[in-house]
């Protein structure tokens with residue numbers, strides 16, 4: 292993916308929204324080429340490849356607001372699920388730059404025949420297509436989100452952290468916590484209580500992957516990305532679990 296594309300994804304973070312109503316009918320051949328081009332150009336969190344598949348929604352048996360397509364991810368363990376979620380969100384931003392709306396569907400599954408791909412089990416999907424109305428917001432004030440001080444104590448990195456603050460999450464829970472050490476930013480996620488753990492843990496992984504996608508995209512677009520990795524022995528935060536670290540060259 293070219294730098295100009297990453298700038299485009301970054302700009303999308305401040306406008307995108309979930310679309311729940313779609314124009315029926317499949318995208319034409321030109322649009323479909325753009326979609327596949329985007330899918331192939333995605334950059335992953337750590338250079339690994341993850342499996343995403345574009346499937347006509349009707350074929351996959353996924354019905355949501357007449358959306359013509361769904362984008363399914365396949366992953367075998369929690370780390371692969373995190374990386375797949377990162378890529379799905381990157382694709383969602385890419386689709387938005389090309390005029391497509393999308394919506395994550397946390398509980399949806401494709402039908403038998405699409406539950407496995409290249410020996411990997413299905414994880415999560417989003418639907419996408421052209422919206423009859425707007426697929427973007429006009430102003431940041433239209434996002435319903437926590438304030439920056441509710442998700443972090445970091446004071447001197449507002450541009451990068453704003454991109455995380457605006458990230459979508461399942462039921463808009465926004466369970467992220469961001470901490471700094473030097474020029475590292477660590478992402479933590481709020482733990483789910485034991486009653487809902489089984490149901491919510493996979494969604495928390497998705498929310499973490501989305502937040503990392505926004506963090507990474509902002510860091511790249513602002514030219515301050517240094518590295519992305521998982522650390523051992525990081526400080527513990529009560530009620531939260533550490534997920535991943537993005538290291539910057541400076542804070543902005």
Ligand SMILES: Cc1cc2nc3c(=O)[nH]c(=O)nc-3n(C[C@H](O)[C@H](O)[C@H](O)COP(=O)(O)O)c2cc1C
Nearest residue numbers: 308309395396397398459460461462463494497498
């Ligand atoms: C993992 C995940 C699952 C979601 N599942 C659904 C869903 O099943 N149905 C739905 O209408 N929206 C779903 N959403 C969309 C969220 O409700 C939405 O992202 C959040 O309310 C913030 O709004 P925004 O995306 O318009 O900024 C999901 C979002 C995420 C990240």
